[in-house]
């Protein structure tokens with residue numbers, strides 16, 4: 001893509017008549033959708049609009065570049081081809097083969113990995129595949145407890161992983177940090193075949209080396225699940241597990257700005273024998289994804305992964321990830337200054353966890369009150385939570401999208417102030433009932449919109465409501 005186009009210059013100039021087949025198809029498709037299905041088109045428009053003027057602090061989200069979204073809508077999606085490049089079970093996959101090879105190569109490059117599988121439809125499917133590769137039914141895994149910030153697919157009874165395998169869970173110490181002593185003790189007591197290092201709600205660094213030495217002591221494979229922190233890992237803002245763990249899994253949409261989907265990576269251990277003592281891990285993973293746990297891959301999603309992974313390797317992405325970390329620490333400090341109880345006292349990554357119970361408010365009330373004021377953050381269970389999972393006592397914030405918008409640490413006190421103003425104007429009527437003062441709500445919504453206008457999503461077109469002309473040569 002040319003510099004001018006990336007800078008948001010109009011695309012109606014030279015070359016407009018030479019739009020490629022895919023470009024014309026997307027343009028036609030968008031027009032057809034508006035004409036033939038206004039009901040659906042309106043919903044999709046409303047969402048695109050909403051995202052332009054909402055302060056999204058959902059820790060598990062990022063915004064995909066418009067080119068990533070376009071690749072995800074490619075005609076390539078029509079290719080049905082089970083198997084892997086060069087070894088498909090269907091004809092007509094030559095272009096898809098090239099796209100999948102490109103995506104895998106970019107994944108290896110972005111993470112310094114020796115092996116990448118880009119077919120998993122999600123990190124959940126990646127985890128299921130990896131567990132299937134490493135564990136026999138009934139085998140033992142050791143992972144972080146769900147209530148301490150772990151993930152469903154790490155052996156929760158609510159997930160098939162908790163039914164097919166015997167799951168043992170470690171927790172956190174009194175300071176809210178992973179209790180490595182307890183991990184080692186449980187590993188020696190239960191002799192798991194797989195140890196999982198990874199979390200959905202944990203604001204501190206994970207010590208992958210330490211996990212690895214515990215795994216080695218008991219002869220377990222180490223799986224690192226970096227679903228939440230993949231961007232920080234790729235940018236060098238969090239130590240990488242790729243050469244430390246046997247296998248690493250991630251989502252592609254949480255911090256990588258990619259489409260819905262997952263990846264499986266392996267570094268130094270990619271040829272290490274699996275549980276049978278001979279088959280290399282990379283071969284086991286290939287089979288575990290297809291045919292063991294998935295059918296046809298999603299070719300357009302893989303194209304979108306390829307585009308996102310190319311962006312991940314660019315200097316601008318590294319800059320954004322540095323900002324993510326700076327923003328999160330500044331946000332945690334600003335919230336603590338306003339009297340919020342910040343779990344672990346701060347953060348090392350993109351995430352800030354608050355104990356709303358300490359404010360006499362449930363997580364869901366905080367989430368809904370903020371949403372009414374165009375601020376998105378999600379309820380989250382916190383260690384020794386007494387409220388049910390749909391209610392919770394915690395609130396989880398993340399700075400991925402703030403940093404993508406170029407909102408820096410200097411503006412975090414303002415973001416904290418906006419949040420605090422909403423929560424201070426929220427009357428709690430129960431664990432799931434509340435009322436926000438309408439005057440405060442309207443004022444905060446206006447301020448959020450102004451903040452978002454001052455920091456537009458990169459490469460997004462100007463919102464209809466904005467004053468700027470739609471096709472100005474300026475960066476939108």
Ligand SMILES: *Cc1c(COP(=O)(O)O)cnc(C)c1O
Pocket residue numbers: 060121122123124125127150151153198199200201225226227228250251252261262
């Ligand atoms: C979100 C998450 C997953 C699941 O990711 P999906 O791509 O949504 O399936 C797995 N592991 C961890 C640690 C997560 O946070």
